[in-house]
Structures are given as structure tokens and as C-alpha cells.
Amino acid sequence: MTFQIKNLNKSFGNKKAVNNISIQLEEGQILGMLGRNGAGKTTTIRMMLELIPKDSGQILWKGKPFSKKNLRIGYLPEERGLYAKMNVLDQIIYFGMLEGMDKKEAKKEALIWLEKLEISYAAKKRTEQLSKGNQQKVQLITALIHDPEFIILDEPFSGLDPVNADMLKSVVKELIAKKKTIIFCSHQMEQVESFCSQICILKDGNLIVSDQLANVKRAYDYRYLELETATAHLKDYLTQKQYDFTQENNRYKLRIPRSEEIYRLIQEFGEKFELQGVSLKEPSLHEIFIERTGGDIIA
Numbered sequence: 001m002t003f004q005i006k007n008l009n010k011s012f013g014n015k016k017a018v019n020n021i022s023i024q025l026e027e028g029q030i031l032g033m034l035g036r037n038g039a040g041k042t043t044t045i046r047m048m049l050e051l052i053p054k055d056s057g058q059i060l061w062k063g064k065p066f067s068k069k070n071l072r073i074g075y076l077p078e079e080r081g082l083y084a085k086m087n088v089l090d091q092i093i094y095f096g097m098l099e100g101m102d103k104k105e106a107k108k109e110a111l112i113w114l115e116k117l118e119i120s121y122a123a124k125k126r127t128e129q130l131s132k133g134n135q136q137k138v139q140l141i142t143a144l145i146h147d148p149e150f151i152i153l154d155e156p157f158s159g160l161d162p163v164n165a166d167m168l169k170s171v172v173k174e175l176i177a178k179k180k181t182i183i184f185c186s187h188q189m190e191q192v193e194s195f196c197s198q199i200c201i202l203k204d205g206n207l208i209v210s211d212q213l214a215n216v217k218r219a220y221d222y223r224y225l226e227l228e229t230a231t232a233h234l235k236d237y238l239t240q241k242q243y244d245f246t247q248e249n250n251r252y253k254l255r256i257p258r259s260e261e262i263y264r265l266i267q268e269f270g271e272k273f274e275l276q277g278v279s280l281k282e283p284s285l286h287e288i289f290i291e292r293t294g295g296d297i298i299a
Ligand SMILES: Nc1ncnc2c1ncn2[C@@H]1O[C@H](COP(=O)(O)OP(=O)(O)OP(=O)(O)O)[C@@H](O)[C@H]1O
Pocket: 012, 015, 016, 017, 035, 036, 037, 038, 039, 040, 041, 042, 043, 044, 078
């Protein structure tokens, strides 16, 4: 494995923030790192970036310590860290130079990125004059300007409107196509699901899931059967038979144990009710996350 976290630990006083976690990732893969607030994601990232010392464990890249000395790392932090009074272009150049670029190269790349993210007009503005979403784009550019091999994106979509979110999605897709190795932290499950083939879930500092997304789905004990009908009786029938279901207008979503013979069920419903639509769905990452990390299922 190219990237390895081995038996990583961190406590703050009596609080075990990261408890003996091990994660592996191949070069060119994207890992979705999930967990409720306080699960230990940021602490793990901070240890990776050597911003805080680890208590014990190893973080390796190609067998060597994971460190800026051994590879180019790009980091988009959850809490933004830009200089409010500095103008946008100078700011990006400054961050590029901190990553070892010379000034001319940093300026050239900065202008390309500003154009690409449609904020060239803001190059000479003070950063504080930009909207929150546009400051987020500047922060993204500072994370990517030096063409990092390993990229950590912590809540990259927060504060972006739908148009800017789409722009960022295409940037992430480009990074994936360029075979960058990426850790993607987000509470937005649909995005994690659309980008990440591999996921890990942290809970109270423990790693409770770490696998290919497809395997995680297969290991989930339930599937979902969606039925669409204009017949009002279906609700009574499902209630009477104690099915676990939710209803939205004339659509019903049933949570069915994987062991259940699903085609027999479909036949049963089809014979009893006039169905306009039937579909069988694997659980979404959202459903798996809620079940694994605690909380009620929100269909
Ligand atoms: N510097 C610190 N001092 C004391 N406790 C800390 C410190 N940093 C983190 N913690 C605690 O460690 C635990 C893990 O926090 P962490 O920030 O890693 O969670 P997270 O998964 O990133 O959460 P979020 O999704 O809210 O960003 C929490 O209980 C937090 O309060």
C-alpha cells in the first residue's frame, strides 16, 4: 500500500480522540473519511500534517514518513486560514512560495486557477472583500497551486452555492482523473458516494468501517424496496404486516432484510395492489452512516 496509517493514537487529557486506527490507501485512490462531529477526523488529519504530535503509531508514504519532505501535500482545512487584508493574487503566490514554488511560476499558476474558477476579476481585491464562497475558492487554489500528489479536502463544499459546488465537483473529478491520492472529509454523503470508491467511518475515535464502498454496501443487512401505487390500502397492509417503511405521497420505501426473498415479496405486492412502479435499491451511504454511527434512520 502506498499510504498507510498504522495504529495511530492521540489523547487530549483523558479524552481519547483517536484510538489505535489503521487506514490504507493505494496511490491514485480517493478515500472518503466520515464521522459525526467530534469523531476524530480533524485530529487524524492534523497528525498527518504534523500540526500536532501523535502519541503513537506511524503514518507512511511509500514506506517513508508521510511528510512534506517526502511528497507534495495539498490541504484544504475545514476552518479557513487566509490573510483577510492581503490581496487575492499576492495571497495565492505567497502560499505557492511556501510550498517551494518560485514567484514567477506561482504567479503563472495563480492566474490560471483564478481564471478556471471564474474569479480573475478579484485578483487585486483584498481577500476580505470577497464573498464567503469566493474566499473558499481562493483557499482551494492555495491548497492546489503546487500540484500536490496527495490532497486532503476537509469539507470542501461548505459555503458554496450550487453553481460553485458544481465547479468544485469538476475540479475534484479532474484531480481524480490525474490520479491524485485524495482524502475527502465531508458530511455530504451524496458527494462522498459519487467520488469515493473507498470509505472509512470514525466513531468516538475508533475506526468502525474501512473498506471499498461496494463491500460496505454488500455487508449491510438490509435493502430497500420502493413501491409506487395510487391504492391507499397499501399503507394499511404494510402497517398490519409490520413492515418497516416510510411513505412519501404515493411512494413507499420498505426496509427489507437481505435474507428475505425479494422477488416473492414483489409478486405478493403485485398480486394484491396495482403498482405503478417497483424498484430495489441498495442502501445509500447516508443510511449506512446513520445506522453505523447512531441516530434514527431518515429515509
Ligand atoms: N486541542 C484539543 N484539545 C482538547 N480536545 C480536543 C482538541 N482537539 C480535538 N479535541 C477533541 O477530540 C475529539 C475529536 O475531535 P475532532 O476535531 O478530531 O473531530 P472531527 O471528527 O474532526 O469533528 P468535526 O466533524 O466536528 O470537525 C473531540 O472530542 C474534540 O473535542
